[in-house]
Amino acid sequence: MTSIILMNPLITPDPGLAIWAILIFSILLFLLSKFAFRPIVNSLKERQDSIETALNAANKAKEEMAQLQSKNEDLLREAKEERNKMLLEAKDIANKTMDDARERAKVEYAKLIDNARKDFEAERVSALMQMKNEAGKLAVDIAEKLVKKELSDKKAQEDLVSSLINEAKFN
């Protein structure tokens, strides 16, 4: 079996070629890793890191922007609410003022009417009193005239009295 392996040039390693392969590959490995792969891999890593930090920063900025925006929206909403509230309050106050005014006007009016009625009443009473006084005076006058007439005729006296009384009945 060993002779079969050794006889076949395909699977018989050529020592000279193997030595060259060792030499070339190890020198290539040394030179490439020292002068080529280290800088390349380092720069790749650096770039990867810088891209990652840049992306992170961008994301953070985005988040902050979103936060700021939502804050702005909140503020705007609050301001709107405030305004609505103020409008409502103003309306209330206006209504109340108007109601108050109306009420006061009513009261004033009632008071005026009342006063007028009272004045009228007083006027009437005083007029009545005057009339009473007039009537008294009239009665006294009549009485005076009667007394004066009594002296002459009895019958005439009675007639006069009755006519006077009739006269006075309108009251």
Place this chain on the structure above:
Amino acid sequence: MVNLSIYKNIKTIIFIVATLLLSNNVIYAQHDSEPHTTTTSEVHNTDATSTTTEAGHNEEGHSTGFNVKDVAMHHIADANQWHIMGDIHIPLPVMIYNRTTSEWIVGLSSMFHHGEALKGFEMNHSDRIVPINGTDSYIDFSITKNVFTMLLVAFLLLVIFITVAKACEKNKGKAPKGLQNIIEPLVLFVRDEIVQPNLGKNTDKFLPYFLTAFFFIWLNNILGLIPLAPGGANVMGNIAVTLVLSVFTLIVVNFNAKKDYWKHIFMPPAPVWLWPILIPIELIGVISKPFALMIRLFANMSAGHIIVISLTSLIFVFGKAGMSIAGSATGAAIAVPFVLFISVIEILVAALQAFIFTMLSAVFLGLALEEHHHEEHAH
């Protein structure tokens, strides 16, 4: 965990058996063809005991015409010169140490053109420089096709990645530019999809190894798909290269393994009387994981090259090696769509195998680095 390693072992065993079956066929096929080929007076390199002797008998062809198997084997094998077409080759540096005579052969492969011999060596038909007597023990340190491709890949990777590293430093804090835009996603892919899920907080320490392995394998595979001269080498389909890579993973995994890893091997969470069985199995598991990596990468990449060259060979098989134009045209009509199809798949496979090798290395390392806080729980 026990189940997992046993499963891995089974897979490895299947791999070994499959490889041996495949090699058996190759060997028998070669023996079948031997009577024809030995008619030529050349008797070199028939001694199979020399470990590095090419087993391909390439003095074929005088009577049998076009031999797809030899073309494919030649195509996926390493070579001391770069074959362009016909008799045109790009010479490559040669450095061979003859252990028997303690001699060095240094020069260009063009020294061996036209069958010239030098210090007892000559170029065989597979474009390998081998001792003429076939018995000399030697080590070939030459810049072969595969070595050249690996050097080219290493050079390209250094240029590309150091350029990007400089651009990274220049464009610090700015948007990436040009080449950076291509390379950075790939680096990120390896880091985030392969290494990070398995190693977690240990990612940074081991990332350079996985990046190097991934891009080295991938670019070698991609260059292997290009049929023209600086490409076409079957580097990751060479067992020596995948052996080295998997040994690197073996070392990285076992030298960084935590206490729990070794505890799991030498004191498995099972009754003590089972330990004599389990400990050897676990020890095999230590080797079989990188062994599977080695075989997987080698077999997948070689298979791709074999399929492409075999389909291309249809043109020459149908055309009777250039004798029949109509046959060649028929072969081309069949071969071109198929080669295109397989080549596109191979582009995927090139990346996929680099991914799988790196991914499994990361998985093995991740398992070795794992620390259990709950004793023997949920295995």
